[in-house]
Amino acid sequence: MAFVSTKDGTQIFYKDWGPKTATPIVFSHGWPLSSDDWDTHMLYFLAKGYRVIAHDRRGHGRSTQTDTGNDMDTYAADLATLTDHLDLKGAVHIGHSTGGGEVARYVSRAKPGRVSKAVLVSAVPPIMVKTAANPGGTPLEVFDGFRAALSANRAQFFLDVPSGPFYGFNRPGAKISPGIIQNWWRQGMMGGAKAHYDCIKAFSETDQTEDLKGISVPTLVMHGDDDQVVPIANSGLLSAKLLKHGSLKIYQGFSHGMLTVNADVISPDLLAFIKG
Template sequence: MPYITAADGAQIHYRDWGTGQPVVFSHGWPLSGNAWDTEMKLVADNGFRAIAHDRRGHGLSEQTWSGNDMDTYAADLAALIETLDLHDVILVGHSTGGGEVVRYAARHGAGRVSKIVTAGAVPPVMVQSESNPEGLPIDVFDGIRAGVLADRSQFYQDLSAAFFGTNREGSTISQGARDEFWRQGMLVGLKAAYDCVKAFSETDFTEDLKALTVPMLVAHGDDDQIVPIADAAEKTVTLVPTATLKVYPGAPHGIAGPYQEAFDADLLAFIRS
């Protein structure tokens, strides 16, 4: 299996499909690079090189005790891109991965990144504060941490309903999709799963977003119950002059079903443009 070595020696697993301009995918919490399988095949089938890594502590990557923070995640992504000597890179990030690619592009990606795509991404910042009164209260994230510690297997099963919107009338998302969410979640080390909650909820990406100058597609479902669109995508596009907002009516946080079909078509059109 292919691995690269991060700056602190951590082993980061990745998959590399196809040839052509590289499209690098970053996954959400508590998933792995496998969450992007459909999109990886799509872009590889259409003449691009698709690469997805498992964030440290997730999937098949090393379960490190330290480094479960956004700065290190971005540095790990930099190590992947530099080790593979990738240029003219298109970054694609979902949820936590959206924050990861934004921080990477702002702090490490000069001269390497050509486009950015985010979907249901966490920037600018999720947690409520005096400067971000529209954010979610810290109690929400404390509850996630408590659920992870108490019984993460049941917690991930329950969370999958809001993640995919199966608690909404008319949802067509399968039990199999929810089971796959649980399966990937159970591969995450407990320390990484716990620490990553702080990383995705409390990291402020405002200055990172302001530093972006490449074309950016900001995709978001308007029924996202995990990362509300009003405090995320709608703010992001006001900070990035090169960004275009694409709203998917009724779509949830998880990329599946009709949302996935529409997003994949837009993704392919954007990376080809």
């Protein structure tokens, strides 16, 4: 297994598959998951001749279960440590949910030449929580409920989320996959409870308006219009307007977890954007 060490000694696990001379695609996962959430897409792009890279965010998956640094600035700094370590040039960065926030912060501050394109999939920017300046956001009480459920019984909470709103399995007629639910639970329970608890604040309360405005590379925003976790009206639609070179693709009826349950649609669309 491959790891890179950050300035504070955190060990970040990563996968790096494919020819090292090929165009690199870097995947950032959502909360509370791991790089494994991107496996289907990594295999798809590997077969297309790309170099594919994904890491476990600190406190998640196989990376160090840190009790500090569980914030968007540090997540982006950790990603920068990885891209420096691998000396990536002209990489395409793709982030899902919280990973989209990580990508937005990293790409807006990346060294020249490191990034060629970016994709935000069902991503949390510009800011999730409802405030006076963000009246369409999700009330803070919802995120307080997440914290309470995680603290009381993380194992059950991590079954309830994927069984319901995350993949839209609570919708009438939904094709439910026990394997996907169990894999979500497996990934979540690999990580640290403290890091997961802190990350709720990071993904919900971090204002990334300036990050989005600061991104200079072509950026694709992909979002399902039935996302029950990160509603499109206050995320994807707003992000696309803030980006200098942004484009928006809306998926009718798709859930927050569309990258998994609709991978057959998402992967080709990602490929078209990367090649375009």
